[in-house]
Amino acid sequence: MQYAKQAKSVRQDSRLSPISRILKFIAHCVALMLVASFMLLAIHFRPIPCARSNCLRDNLASSSIGAAIIPSLTSPAPKSPIADEADPHAPEAAAVLAPEFAADTCWSFHGSEAQLGILLPKPAFLTNVSIGHVPGVTVASAPRDLTVWGVVDGLENRQWFAQHSATLKKLRTKLPPKAYQPHARYPSVPLTSVHCDIRYGKPIQTFAVYPEVVEMGMDFGVVVVQLHSNWGWSHTYVCHIGVYGKWIQM
Secondary structure, three states: OHHHHHHHHHHHHHOOOHHHHHHHHHHHHHHHHHHHHHHHHHHHOOOOOHHHOHHHHOOOOOHHHOOEEOHHHOEOOOEOOOOOOEOOOOOOHHHHHOOOOOHHHOEEEEOOOEEEEEEEEEEEEEEEEEEEOOEOEOHHHOEEEEEEEEEOOOHHHHHHHHHOHHHHHHHHOOOOOOOOOOOOOOOEEEEEEEEOOHHHOOOEEEEEOOHHHHHHOOOEEEEEEEEEEEOOOOEEEEOEEEEEEEEOOO
């Protein structure tokens, strides 16, 4: 009986016209492509388990180990997403340094430009920075372009800064027009200037410090993050900022 059914199926397929066979083949190909696309999307949009990976555990700018916001290098104050006024209930900028992050603990401000000064627990040689935006918060409010600076302090670092003036001048040519020296009294080194694209489901994106800066061997205890733009909303949400590298031996 089973062989009879198979034979009948073969006879039916043999009676199909060439056009029908082509259409059937195309339908099979489309079905396979759709399945593959859904599998790729499932992998791509899978949340990063930051609590169980290095992206938060090794963060030198985490408040859990003593990092803190520098008010004089931080602006603007948190504002309500609805009214153009200060919001006393909005999370403070220190929320971005929390060891865990969520949509209700993001730092929000009107517009797309801001500056955030971070005091590390102690100076470190820096290699990477990261920025996070929680899935579920409006994508248009995610940071887009930003510049990260390291404030130069200490006699040895100032000497390194003077010796590498030509290299630093070249690095400044890579910066966007909106980037500016964050501190009036202390010189600063551009660590990196990046374009964040958090539209594709990656809660945290990590970027390398300029190789030229790493090769200088300078350590930094103060990092300044300048946000230049977002993805088009009236206000911006920043849910995480991380700094990575190696502590100096005191």
